[in-house]
Amino acid sequence: MTRIRWQSRKTFGILLGVLILYFTIRVRKYEHKTSVSLNVHPNEAWEFVADFSNMKYLNPTITDFVITEESGNYKHWKYTTEYVEKLSHWPYLPNYSTAHFEIKATTNMDKYFINSYHRTCMFNGLYCRSVEPPRTEGILRLYSMEYCPYAQRPRLVLKAKGIPFETVNINLTEKPEWYFKIHPEGKVPALLDNGKITIESLDISDYLDEKYPQNPLYSSDPKIKQHEKELIQKIAPVVSGFYSFLLNNQEHATEEQISELLAPLQPFEEELSKKGGKFFGGDKPNMVDYMFWPWAERSEATVRKSKGQNLLTDDKIPNLQKWKKAMKEDRAVSEIYHSPEEHWKVFEYRIYKTPLDYDTL
Ligand SMILES: N[C@@H](CCC(=O)N[C@@H](CS)C(=O)NCC(=O)O)C(=O)O
Known part of the structure; x- marks a missing residue:
């Protein structure tokens, strides 16, 4: 083989590698933040966006889906769906995904925001990556684990002070990758308050006591x-x-x-x-x-x-x-x-x- 042919093969190989890497990384994790404005009555608009079967019109690559969890009301609806899609740029193998959807109305209900967070299992389900569940604006989020004594400390403080909060339980034996952005060691508890993260059970408890004056604990x-x-x-x-x-x-x-x-x-x-x-x-x-x-x-x-x-x-x-x-x-x-x-x-x-x-x- 001549040196030139070998060089071009090498370049071709590198290019192919980069392309494969690009598509692999690109489809692994994605997040949609879409604002939809439909020229219909707000209730009809809500019904459209809150029904995942309509998502098939917005995203024709979806071939099948099942709703596994839903909760909320007309102003704020949340659901989890497992769906199968054949991505347009790589239609050969189906991807299995789990998505958490959140549909939220503005105060006068003229606009709806759809946030969705996806966990995509690529290569026919061989490789998965998890994505953090959607955050609820204005609500404290505690990353916890039901049987962790350290996480129990701020949970007790939140309960004793009657502070509304949501819990995201972390699987500590198989920590999700995204959690390391919240806690560098992947430990629980961690508190998220409007973008501000606090770790360490005592610091979180003190933070809550200082911020919420009701039922002071010191x-x-x-x-x-x-x-x-x-x-x-x-x-x-x-x-x-x-x-x-x-x-x-x-x-x-x-x-x-x-x-x-x-x-x-x-x-x-x-x-x-x-x-x-x-x-x-x-x-x-x-x-x-x-x-x-x-x-x-x-x-x-x-x-x-x-x-x-x-x-x-x-x-x-x-x-x-x-x-x-x-x-x-x-x-x-x-x-x-x-x-x-x-x-x-x-x-x-x-x-x-x-x-x-x-x-x-
Ligand atoms: N000093 C920490 C301790 C937290 C801690 O050790 N949490 C345990 C669960 S109870 C944990 O996350 N373990 C996982 C790990 O160490 O990787 C605190 O007070 O918050």
Whole structure:
């Protein structure tokens, strides 16, 4: 082969590669933000755009679809659809896509906005890429995971303060790529407030308490507030003692492990005894109560781990045990409470790799 022929083959190969790459990347993820203005009554316009079968007229490459979820009202409609399309520039293999559609009317309902976010599975469904569900304007979004104790903290704060919010649960065993733009390590929780992202459970909780004045969760006295913040810092050693016992493979706790578990609880036991109240916040839970609660809720799982050996008996931490009972009655706590059996299934999965389906827990 002459040098010139070899060179042109190489150039052709590179060009072909670039073209394939371009089409592959181009069709993987796309987002439509369309504003439609139709010369008909707003209700008719709404009915047109809210019905995915009409999307086939707007996008003739769609060959089949099914609606898997829908919710909302005439002003704001959301639905999820799974559809098959043969893209005009690559019609040889069908693409399987999931799309979240959102149709929103302007205040005087003369215009409708359609936002759609798609997850396209290319090459006959061999390769998929997920796309974040559509955001709702003006509503806080919490990226969470139902059984994550850290995410439970801001969820408790949101509930306790009655702040409306939407939740996007993240699959932490198969993190979606788009989530790394929200949290660089792909951890939950994260809060999105009108484009502003806050991470770390404590920072999110403090941010919410500062921004929403209803039911303040810290004392208005700076000295007491400082003390409350210091107490919150003492939760970390409780958490590490808890996990070092729970996530090891032994069945029975040694005396050393029991004291490791109990020692960091002492400042909290003493605080409750000094206060003489039901909660760290006195007669109602405050930030200390809510930041501490997720691990108290999980503490009964230690009984299952140690095959019935109760490590945290009433005589060792009488005030904390009373506090736990009172906390279970709190509205915010009870709304998102999970039983020790459920928590134990999650821990079993982490310790023994027992198969687990979070959706059916
Ligand atoms: N310091 C963080 C901890 C958050 C955290 O560790 N979250 C866990 C779930 S409970 C997580 O996202 N794990 C996934 C990972 O570490 O990749 C906070 O307080 O928000």
